[in-house]
Amino acid sequence: GQNIDQPTEMTATEGAIVQINCTYQTSGFNGLFWYQQHAGEAPTFLSYNVLDGLEEKGRFSSFLSRSKGYSYLLLKELQMKDSASYLCAVHPPDNRKLIWGLGTSLAVNP
Amino acid sequence: NAGVTQTPKFRVLKTGQSMTLLCAQDMNHEYMYWYRQDPGMGLRLIHYSVGEGTTAKGEVPDGYNVSRLKKQNFLLGLESAAPSQTSVYFCASSSAGGSYNEQFFGPGTRLTVL
Numbered sequence: 001g002q003n004i005d006q007p008t009e010m011t012a013t014e015g016a017i018v019q020i021n022c023t024y025q026t027s028g029f030n031g032l033f034w035y036q037q038h039a040g041e042a043p044t045f046l047s048y049n050v051l052d053g054l055e056e057k058g059r060f061s062s063f064l065s066r067s068k069g070y071s072y073l074l075l076k077e078l079q080m081k082d083s084a085s086y087l088c089a090v091h092p093p094d095n096r097k098l099i100w101g102l103g104t105s106l107a108v109n110p
Numbered sequence: 111n112a113g114v115t116q117t118p119k120f121r122v123l124k125t126g127q128s129m130t131l132l133c134a135q136d137m138n139h140e141y142m143y144w145y146r147q148d149p150g151m152g153l154r155l156i157h158y159s160v161g162e163g164t165t166a167k168g169e170v171p172d173g174y175n176v177s178r179l180k181k182q183n184f185l186l187g188l189e190s191a192a193p194s195q196t197s198v199y200f201c202a203s204s205s206a207g208g209s210y211n212e213q214f215f216g217p218g219t220r221l222t223v224l
Contacts, residue, residue, distance in 0.1 A: 030210075031210055033210075033212070041217070041218075042200055042215035042216060042217050042218055043153070043200075043215050044215070045212045045213075045214075048210045048212065050210065087152070087153070091210060091211075096141060096158065096160055097143075097155060097158060097168070098213065100152050100153045100154075101152065102150070102151070102152035103152055
């Protein structure tokens with residue numbers, strides 16, 4: 001079966017660090033995406049991990065452990081504009097369709 | 111480049127009415143997708159296309175039809191709208207080659223069926 005788990009909601013404080021976890025059980029794995037979606041808007045690409053380890057892009061980093069079926073998105077120096085949903089999606093070997101998690105709604109408070 | 115565009119942005123239908131949602135992309139992408147997004151349900155794939163003239167069913171295809179007569183356009187049709195089809199519809203596209211084929215999304219169509 002195909003299953004992706006993310007926490008439904010998280011809350012954090014402006015300036016802090018937050019880690020959003022994603023665990024997956026899928027039949028086949030090519031890589032893992034993170035997307036950001038602000039309320040009322042379309043999802044936008046944040047990162048893609050195919051190898052184990054940490055990929056850093058400014059304030060955002062994404063980590064992958066293929067053996068554990070686990071990824072996290074790390075957001076540093078949180079800003080109010082980071083309040084959004086964060087979607088985890090697995091890229092399967094057939095290369096055509098993504099398997100999406102339900103998303104984590106992050107609220108950043110002053 | 112406009113990227114991925116969708117028309118219309120908003121629409122209200124009565125039960126039983128039909129409509130077509132249009133998606134256009136100017137990135138020469140081979141793959142195109144139609145999703146619906148409902149609260150608590152995440153993104154669910156309705157239909158997708160891997161090239162001009164081809165379409166395939168996704169996770170929730172019932173009640174919808176699609177056509178890809180031109181590479182840049184992907185149409186989603188509702189033949190007889192039902193209240194259960196009230197949703198936000200997103201179109202996306204991606205290339206077939208490259209290392210990871212990121213999906214690019216349109217701005218969405220907010221559909222209400224009364």
